[in-house]
Every structure is written in structure tokens, then in C-alpha cells.
Amino acid sequence: MKKVLSTPIKDEDIAAIRVGDVVYLDGYLVTCRDVGHRRLIELGRELPVDLAGLAIFHAGPIVAKDGDGWKMISIGPTTSMRMERFEEEFIERTGVKLIVGKGGMGPRTAAACRKHKALHAVFPGGCAVLAATEVEEIERVEWQDLGMPEALWVSRVKAFGPLIISIDTEGNNLFETNKAVFNAKKGPIIDRICQQVRFIK
Amino acid sequence: MDKHEAKRSLTDIMARFTSYAGKRLPTDVLGRLAALRQGEESKLSRVVFDSMFENLAAADNLDRPCCQDTGVIQYFVKAGAGFPLLGELREVLTEAVRRATREAPLRHNAVETFVEKNTGDNTGLRVPWIDWEIVPGDAVEIEVYMAGGGCSLPGAAKVLMPSAGYEGVVQFVFDVVTSYGVNACPPLLVGVGVSTSVETAARLSKLALFRPIGSRNPDPRAAEMEKLLEDGLNEVGIGPQGLSGNCSVMGVHIENSARHPSTIGVGVSTGCWAHRRGSIRIAPDCASYEILSHKEAVL
Numbered sequence: 433m434k435k436v437l438s439t440p441i442k443d444e445d446i447a448a449i450r451v452g453d454v455v456y457l458d459g460y461l462v463t464c465r466d467v468g469h470r471r472l473i474e475l476g477r478e479l480p481v482d483l484a485g486l487a488i489f490h491a492g493p494i495v496a497k498d499g500d501g502w503k504m505i506s507i508g509p510t511t512s513m514r515m516e517r518f519e520e521e522f523i524e525r526t527g528v529k530l531i532v533g534k535g536g537m538g539p540r541t542a543a544a545c546r547k548h549k550a551l552h553a554v555f556p557g558g559c560a561v562l563a564a565t566e567v568e569e570i571e572r573v574e575w576q577d578l579g580m581p582e583a584l585w586v587s588r589v590k591a592f593g594p595l596i597i598s599i600d601t602e603g604n605n606l607f608e609t610n611k612a613v614f615n616a617k618k619g620p621i622i623d624r625i626c627q628q629v630r631f632i633k
Numbered sequence: 634m635d636k637h638e639a640k641r642s643l644t645d646i647m648a649r650f651t652s653y654a655g656k657r658l659p660t661d662v663l664g665r666l667a668a669l670r671q672g673e674e675s676k677l678s679r680v681v682f683d684s685m686f687e688n689l690a691a692a693d694n695l696d697r698p699c700c701q702d703t704g705v706i707q708y709f710v711k712a713g714a715g716f717p718l719l720g721e722l723r724e725v726l727t728e729a730v731r732r733a734t735r736e737a738p739l740r741h742n743a744v745e746t747f748v749e750k751n752t753g754d755n756t757g758l759r760v761p762w763i764d765w766e767i768v769p770g771d772a773v774e775i776e777v778y779m780a781g782g783g784c785s786l787p788g789a790a791k792v793l794m795p796s797a798g799y800e801g802v803v804q805f806v807f808d809v810v811t812s813y814g815v816n817a818c819p820p821l822l823v824g825v826g827v828s829t830s831v832e833t834a835a836r837l838s839k840l841a842l843f844r845p846i847g848s849r850n851p852d853p854r855a856a857e858m859e860k861l862l863e864d865g866l867n868e869v870g871i872g873p874q875g876l877s878g879n880c881s882v883m884g885v886h887i888e889n890s891a892r893h894p895s896t897i898g899v900g901v902s903t904g905c906w907a908h909r910r911g912s913i914r915i916a917p918d919c920a921s922y923e924i925l926s927h928k929e930a931v932l
């Protein structure tokens with residue numbers, strides 16, 4: 433059975449979700465990446481979308497004009513770590529409950545997820561057509577002056593996923609744990625290979 | 634066919650082939666991804682691999698680029714010295730990029746440096762990037778390559794002292810892949826250049842990415858090192874999307890040259906799982922061609 437979250441997401445909906453779980457999203461997903469974060473946090477501008485209980489997507493899509501509206505052609509995650517500098521305050525200020533991107537995020541975001549009850553999840557990178565087919569409709573677009581990749585695209589999505597939870601509401605951080613495992617494994621493997629490549633004698 | 638018509642025909646072939654390569658992965662890459670998928674046991678690795686294959690099927694059906702980041706277009710040209718349109722090739726490839734950008738459509742990814750403006754058609758100063766090699770003969774072989782920002786970011790080159798030895802090369806490759814590989818959409822194809830200076834090593838590391846997956850360096854020691862690095866990186870178990878698993882890489886390819894006795898230049902380039910590489914051989918008539926990278930491709 434697919435675990436589906438619906439917006440507006442309440443604290444109790446996500447309290448039992450843990451890193452490594454796979455969930456899907458019904459409802460509103462808003463793209464927000466580098467400049468969107470910078471405008472709110474550094475430049476002190478109001479976000480034109482109320483994100484309380486909603487989900488954001490670190491992504492820059494390809495969209496096409498479709499009559500009066502827009503059609504999602506291709507939308508894939510970008511590296512979430514670029515938003516690490518802003519995300520802690522972003523979560524606090526907006527009340528966003530689900531952050532979707534690629535790769536992990538750092539300790540400040542993990543702390544904010546714990547304090548304000550939010551999740552970070554990974555959508556598989558490079559799967560942009562799959563993601564586009566899970567967008568039902570682009571309802572509106574804000575901050576279009578930022579250009580297609582950076583504008584805030586407010587999309588209604590259905591069974592959007594898979595979303596792999598990388599930070600949960602207790603602040604557990606899947607990628608930090610993995611990184612420690614990779615680093616511990618790496619040393620002995622390198623030593624072993626080095627024994628076999630002493631070609632300069 | 635007169636020269637004018639030949640040019641038009643060549644532009645047409647390259648525009649369509651460039652679009653094609655942005656939508657469908659080469660046969661060897663698909664084969665290796667399918668094999669790696671088989672080797673995965675964990676729930677998360679499976680979820681990711683399932684999404685990857687679903688995505689490729691959707692891209693094929695809907696005729697859309699399989700990843701939204703279609704990169705800065707690069708062409709690696711092996712031109713026969715007698716190819717009739719040698720002098721026109723840059724103009725032809727630039728026009729092919731403009732057309733593919735409109736028709737595919739490809740994302741606008743060429744930002745003029747210093748001016749810091751997106752040109753909107755994927756062309757710009759020295760872009761599309763063209764790398765030349767002149768060979769005997771009168772046909773031309775062109776590799777088109779699209780690498781997104783994610784898998785271009787880990788790229789690195791360094792000049793080691795000979796005392797560091799090939800051990801230093803191993804360390805460098807591991808450092809680059811384990812530190813920056815996670816965000817480059819693994820399983821990765823890793824290209825390693827072993828040479829004299831940064832630019833020679835870096836160029837060879839890129840050329841290594843165009844070798845068919847599964848091929849080996851003709852030097853037995855280099856081939857052995859490819860295998861050791863491949864197995865070693867897989868043992869680290871970065872897994873698809875860095876979520877951990879039984880694979881990290883689709884392969885490791887080393888390309889090498891003779892070096893200065895006082896230096897070892899090492900370069901590393903990474904290709905993501907959506908390794909959009911296309912290889913085409915075009916006859917001197919500029920009308921007949923053979924696609925080498927994608928089996929049964931129809932433009």
C-alpha cells in the first residue's frame with residue numbers, strides 16, 4: 433500500500449514517518465530554489481505563496497504555454513544542499529512541511545525539521561518526465577521575473593513520488609549516516625588497491 | 634549534391650541526432666543499468682531503479698528529453714582529413730544545436746560569461762564546445778554529449794609528484810567520487826585521465842567517458858586498474874542516488890598518454906546514470922550515416 437500525504441500536511445500526519453520510508457504526495461507542490469530562498473531570507477521579501485502545510489520542490493522545470501495556462505514538460509530535482517544556508521529559517525518562517533530535492537541536506541535543516549516538524553525527501557534525480565506526468569495542473573506562477581527555472585510554479589500533483597525520506601521529524605539524517613558509512617569503508621579499500629598499483633619501481 | 638545541399642543535409646542529420654541523444658540513452662548504458670538493477674537488493678535501490686526505467690519509457694513515449702538538464706552541448710569530432718565539409722562543420726553543428734533546442738526542446742543552458750546572460754538557444758562563445766581530432770580518411774565520426782550541472786560538478790584534475798605514484802591516482806579518484814558523487818546521480822560512469830598536466834589529463838578523462846561501457850584499456854596494467862577501481866568503488870556502496878546499495882558506478886575507464894618524468898597529471902570526469910552520449914558516422918556524401926551508439930535508432 434502506498435503511503436500518501438495530502439496537503440495541508442499536519443504535524444500528526446508525519447510524526448511517525450522515518451528516514452528511508454517511501455511516500456507519495458497529493459495536493460500542492462511549489463517550486464522554490466536558490467533565488468526564491470534568497471529573496472525571503474536575505475532580501476526580506478514576502479513570499480507570494482502561503483506555504484504553511486504545503487510542499488516545496490527544489491527544481492527548475494521546463495514548462496510550455498498551453499492555451500491560457502501552462503503545461504509541465506519536464507521537472508526534476510536539483511541539489512538540495514545549495515539551499516542549506518537558508519532552509520532552517522525558511523522552514524521556521526513559512527511553516528512548509530515537506531521539502532523535496534536531490535541529495536541530502538545539512539545539520540541546520542535537520543535541526544529545523546525536528547523543531548518545526550518537517551521532512552526532507554528525495555525524488556530520484558534525472559527522472560524528470562516521470563515527475564512531469566504526476567503533475568495534474570499548474571495552477572499559477574509567481575515571481576516570473578526570475579525566469580522559467582527560478583519562478584515559483586504552484587502545481588497540483590497526484591501520487592507524486594516516489595519520495596524517499598532523508599530527514600524526519602526527529603532530525604534523523606539518512607545522507608549524513610550514509611556518508612559516515614562510505615567514509616569508514618573507503619580507507620581499507622584504497623589501501624588494498626594501492627598495494628596492487630605499484631607500477632613505478 | 635552541391636555543397637549547399639550537402640550542408641543542409643548534414644545540419645538536418647545532426648539536429649535530429651542531437652535531439653535524439655537527449656531523449657534516449659545509448660544501448661551499452663541501458664544494458665549496464667539493467668544489469669546493475671538486477672544486482673540490487675535493498676528496497677530503496679529498487680524504488681530508484683524502477684523510477685529510472687519508468688522515466689526512460691515515459692520519455693520515449695512522450696518524445697521528451699529524459700532529464701530536464703540537457704547540459705551545454707559538446708561535440709567530439711574525429712574528422713577524416715578528406716571530409717568535404719571540414720571547414721563548414723562548426724557552422725553546421727552550431728545551427729544543429731539551435732534547431733535541436735527548439736525542436737526537442739532542450740533547456741536553455743548557455744550563459745555568456747561576464748555578461749552573465751542566457752543566450753536562449755544553447756549557443757554562445759565557443760559553444761557548442763567542439764573537440765577536434767583529425768584522422769586519415771574522408772568520413773566523419775561525431776560524438777554528441779550532454780552532461781548536466783550535477784554530473785559536471787565533481788570534475789577535477791591535479792598534477793601529482795611522481796612519488797605519489799599510481800597510488801596517488803587511486804586516492805584522487807576515490808576522493809572525488811565519494812565526496813561529490815552523491816549529487817551527480819549515481820550510478821556514475823567515471824573517466825580517468827593519466828597524463829602530464831591538468832588539461833591533458835582532464836581532456837583524456839572526458840574522452841574516457843565515450844568508450845563503450847565494458848570496454849577495457851588496451852594496456853593490461855591500465856585495464857587491471859580500471860577493474861580494481863570499479864570493484865572498489867562499488868564496494869563502497871554509494872548506491873543509486875547515493876541512498877546506498879550494491880553499486881556506485883556503471884564503470885571506470887582510464888585513458889592515458891606518455892608523461893613527463895617529473896609529473897603525473899590525473900583528471901576525473903563523471904557521467905550520471907542518464908549518460909546521454911550519441912555516436913554517429915557520416916559518409917563523405919553527407920547524406921548516409923550510421924548510428925553507432927543506439928541500436929536500431931530511427932531519426
Ligand code: SF4
Nearest residue numbers: 558700781783818905
Ligand atoms: S546529474 Fe544527470 S541525471 Fe542527474 S539531474 Fe543532472 S543531468 Fe539529470
